[in-house]
Amino acid sequence: MPRSEPIKAVRGVRDILPAEMPVWRAAQAGAAAVARRYGYEEIITPIIEHAELIERVGEDTDAVAKELYRFDDRGGRNLALRPEATAGVVRAYFEGALNQGAQPSRLYLFGPMFRYDRPQKGRYRQFYQFNVEAIGSAAPGLDTEVVELAGDWLNEVGLQDLRLELNTIGDGKCRPPYLERLKEYYRPLKSQLGGDSQLRLERNPLRLLDSKVPQEQPFKNGAPKIIDHLCDECAEHWSSVRRLLDAASIEYQLNPYLVRGLDYYTRTVFEFYPGGATGQQDALASGGRYDGLAEAEGWPSTPGVGFAGGLDRVTELIAAAGSELTTSSPADVLVLPDGELAVEAAEVARICRAVRSVAVDYEAKSLRAKMRSANKLGARWVVLISAEDAARRVAQLREMSTGDQVELAWVELPTRLA
């Protein structure tokens, strides 16, 4: 008989199976607990946004220029699957009138993001982030707060050996003149740059600094550094952030080549890596200040700061650390009816659900086979019902670990199972 190919998952996406859920729950529960401890509230925003919202805030970034899932809906609207969460959260902050409440608005969010990237370990086309955003304040204390929150989260889920990299990239006042200096420095070297970097030189020169092309590395050393060209306000902010981090005993490495892929970042930028990181796609959390984002979206100019944590990567590290997290049995009790006793089995299950999680085996299999699956399920008890039992409204309650079995009236089951 000809068979068609089974339909498999879309490239670059994956299922999080029940066996993996304990680790995911731990990562998310830890994140939510830490966020609430800092006074942050949960928010959920849509996965689809107007493509323009996404494009306005990062047209020169790979995530938007090359990796955006974009489509027209049936009404002709140009939409996109969000590649990151911050643009949508800032939009919701205004649309939901959070800008009229206490400032800053402290928000956290879980959800999937989408980028049309080439799949690789730790890199998926649908991936999950934990986002934290503090919107409506330019205070340097908030830069430090979100860095500390990110670190607390990673520590809380069992990741101790971390590396925090930190930099500042100025703002709309001091960055443009700095970029001119950078271009002036690189223009004479243009012929020695790779093709990608030659394009970046005029379009997004900041990205020249985190180029990993070996022959371009020597040029970085002589390149002007933004830290030497900050405006007074940015310099003041930068020193405040560093002072607050020092006061909090948070260790970090200054990385003058750390820039962000997204254009709306200003001032502070940071990334957390696992301590022994060797690969390139293993940033666990990264973020920074985005004082230019609200305005880029067409809303009143409003400062903000936050970070995005990668749940896919964090859960992978938790699992690799071999923690004690295990799946428990989905049901404490399995009801095994004899023959055609589905009605009675369902009733018994209903009674037992007052005190325990209960499943019913409705399959037309031998009792032996049902017992085997009860064992595999990991049920603590089975409730056996024969036709004769059902007529008398009794059942055989068997404790799987000991094999002890007693006959009980149905109504007695909850007290016995409690």
Next chain:
RNA sequence: GUGGCUAUAGCUCAGUUGGCAGAGCACCAGAUUGUGGAUCUGGGUGUCGCGGGUUCAAGUCCCGCUAGCCACCCCA
């Protein structure tokens, strides 16, 4: 988007210079006249990723495609 490696049973994989498709685990049935785990017995459950090509003959060699992994790129 670029390059390398890979794709055989539900899973992990073996399959020689091209010559009848295999193992372990899992699964099903039985030993136990319906009561699990241990043991034993029996059962292969497969368009060899897809499509072409070479050949008397292709899982094996060649080409294309798809997917996975790894590196680049980029980021979470």
